[in-house]
Amino acid sequence: MAVGPTTRRRQLGVELRRLRERKGLTLEDAGTRVGISKATLSRYETKEGTVKWPAVDALCREYDASDEERRAMVDLAKGAKIQGWWRSLADPIPESMNLMLTLEDEAVREDHYASMYVPGLLQTRAYAEAVHRASEMRCTEDEVTHMVDIRMKRQELLRRVDPPHIWAVLDEAVIRRVVGSPEVMRDQLRHLLESASTPHVTVQILPFATGAHAAAVGSFVVLGGASPELDVVYVDILGGGLFMEKPQELERYRLAFEYLRAQALDISASAAVIDRVCKEI
Helix, strand or coil: CCCCHHHHHHHHHHHHHHHHHHHCCCHHHHHHHHCCCHHHHHHHHCCCCCCCHHHHHHHHHHCCCCHHHHHHHHHHHHHCCCCCHHHHCCCCCCHHHHHHHHHHHCCCEEEEEECCCCCHHHCCHHHHHHHHHHHCCCCCHHHHHHHHHHHHHHHHHHHCCCCCEEEEEEEHHHHHCCCCCHHHHHHHHHHHHHHHCCCCEEEEEECHHHCCCCCCCCCEEEEECCCHHHCEEEEEECCEEEEECCHHHHHHHHHHHHHHHHHCCCHHHHHHHHHHHHHHC
């Protein structure tokens, strides 16, 4: 998978901090040496905002980076300015979705735990429309159509030559909750089975019989970056979502997902349950 601008930006922040710490400089000392403020350098390292490649070049020289390291860092800084397809949309999108689209466009894997609905990447259009109408009560039909269009566009990443691997653990409630209508739900379950038959999508069902489990508080996604330190967790909350990337937060959700995979039915048993529920609806 090609490395996108946000991944480049995040890699740049990680590497700038590594080089500075290797040199033994504080943020203030390093910034003073190249004529930028401590706050600006801190933003560079925490992956916030834009960067100027000449400043990156100067920092690398102060950090005694090798020519190869310096060229790689400058290339990262230059490549971090490219924007994704969603930036050109005529209608605005929520800021949290903007970030989600950016991260998802560059993820190499996505680990989903869903407690309420089928993950967006695996939804049919009719199912997605029903979900949006239910959760965004004040949206007009045009707004619903706009948001669903974006969701359908997102799914194109699954048709790439080298798509991310989607691993979805679904609470049994997800496949038993009839969303839209029985017909819409049957089509959604059939689509889920079809998606799960592809090499880059894995679906497991967490049955009611499991009882209490590692993520009873709600749905989340671990968006896997090009390296572990670039992972991000997205947690569903009412009215939007919460993004987390601190090491202790990432470890907590990675561990929770491992427990959920262990507690869920295996792949073939999960497919059998989905097929059975589809016939029962």
